[in-house]
Amino acid sequence: MKESFDILIVGVGGQGNILFSKILGEAFLNEGYDVKVSEVHGMAQRGGSVVTFVRAGEKVYSPLVDKAQADYIIAFEKLEALRWLEYLKKDGIVIYSDYEIPPMSVISGKSRYPDVDSILKDIGVRHYKIEISSLLMELKNPRVQNTIMLGFFSKLTGIEKQVWERAIENNIRAKLLDINLRAFEMGRDIELKEEELKV
Numbered sequence: 001m002k003e004s005f006d007i008l009i010v011g012v013g014g015q016g017n018i019l020f021s022k023i024l025g026e027a028f029l030n031e032g033y034d035v036k037v038s039e040v041h042g043m044a045q046r047g048g049s050v051v052t053f054v055r056a057g058e059k060v061y062s063p064l065v066d067k068a069q070a071d072y073i074i075a076f077e078k079l080e081a082l083r084w085l086e087y088l089k090k091d092g093i094v095i096y097s098d099y100e101i102p103p104m105s106v107i108s109g110k111s112r113y114p115d116v117d118s119i120l121k122d123i124g125v126r127h128y129k130i131e132i133s134s135l136l137m138e139l140k141n142p143r144v145q146n147t148i149m150l151g152f153f154s155k156l157t158g159i160e161k162q163v164w165e166r167a168i169e170n171n172i173r174a175k176l177l178d179i180n181l182r183a184f185e186m187g188r189d190i191e192l193k194e195e196e197l198k199v
């Protein structure tokens with residue numbers, strides 16, 4: 001198991017960043033880590049950029065992750081993976097969804113949505129891309145993207161599956177629990193593709 005985790009969870013308002021962070025923090029806490037979670041909402045109510053910081057270790061003094069210090073950036077929207085990239089440490093990993101929410105500059109035609117996949121490869125960032133759209137169609141619920149991503153990330157932590165499931169149960173309403181546990185399991189079933197980590 002890793003000694004510490006410095007994580008950024010990024011996306012836009014309404015994608016479940018805050019819930020993801022709460023579950024993440026509780027799972028780490030239950031494993032005996034000291035945990036700090038900082039929520040930076042940004043323009044969440046208007047679909048703007050939202051970031052949360054989660055830090056876990058033997059002793060954590062600050063909830064914020066400094067630039068070039070994040071072990072992981074978990075992005076629920078592709079462009080957000082690039083927006084916060086300066087926070088990733090040299091050997092850090094980006095886990096990002098293929099989900100696109102074009103900003104106003106793209107919608108208005110003033111700019112083009114960047115080719116995020118090519119940019120990450122060109123600059124040599126270690127990354128996993130989650131093909132989320134087809135999984136959400138299979139589940140018939142677009143609001144469980146965060147628990148699919150959580151399932152995938154959980155495999156990289158060394159923390160037992162049962163710890164994550166217990167944290168999900170403690171943070172999600174009973175009527176939504178089944179679909180979220182299914183989404184979590186779906187995320188854990190995603191194959192880890194080592195070729196995406198070659199730099």
